[in-house]
Amino acid sequence: MIKAEQKPLEEVLAFLEPYKKILLVGCNACVAVCHAGGEKEVGILSSALRMVRKKSGQKLEILEDCSTRQCEPEFVDDLREKAENVEAVLSIACGIGVQTVAKRFPDIPVYPGVNTTFMGETDELGVWVERCQACGNCVLHMTGGLCPVARCAKQLLNGPCGGSQGGNCEIKRDVPCVWQQIYDRLTAIGQLDRMEQFVPAKKWGRESRDSGPRTIVREDLRV
């Protein structure tokens, strides 16, 4: 899922400085799971913002809402009545949600309340780690289910670099070398021969976003 972190309160307050009435909207999908932008975080941030503004003598009225999924236009449309009654929208969804809101309400300023950080898994409660970079051409079948694009500092596709030491990465000493992990995993599942298969260089320009935003079109789903 997409992971995000709340922006510093000072930064958000600076965005909202000119406004007296805003809509603070979260998203109950990915950012709720990482405790950055769900319904609960809407309440916490809203309360904190109101208190700072009240303390400085500049009251801020905040309407609150939380989309089921803010990356879907249908759910964002549900915000229309509230959005049309405020001076600005503060979204604590991921960057996709913020853009969906901005697209849906072209006349209303929209500000991000979180920094969208990466796509990752929950390692343990309160700890999330990056696991996918959406490179556009998955190689996990070759690597025992461990992604060298997201987890190797150098994004190497055909084995470790010379800096893999004692099973750890030379860039960050406390991070395991994913190629060591791939080797161990392939050994454990009896697929070590996959290490001998050459993975060609990625077509970064066509498969990843290096040539601009990518689009997926499914004609069978279009009406």
Next chain:
Amino acid sequence: MVSFNPSIVAFCCDKSGYVAADMAGGLGMSLPEGLDCIRIPCAGRIDAFHILQALEKGADGVLIFACHEENCQSLTGNLMAKARMGYVYGIMEKIGLERERLELCNLATNNGAKFAETVRRKCDDLKRLGPSPLK
């Protein structure tokens, strides 16, 4: 010392703090006038949102009464409350609220006296600190 009666919201764990509060009340111990006890199933139920709501609505201070560490009936509820308080302290600092306005107290069911002493001491601390700037 400022002359006012501080309003104190005390979130009391049902397995320790609330029973202690009940004992303090039952034994007629002196308790501050502005004390408002809220019974919660476990200190781990407390979220940053609840603490901020209490402060926003004008509480001069917030107390959380939880079981002693390693003696939580829900195993780690008291530790969760402690961790969340750390998060709230960060927010309070940014808002400009003194951290003395929030405190965690670990006690047992039979600590009625400790409950009463803690709320009275907090009341005195808050009188010295002055009313919440959010009132």
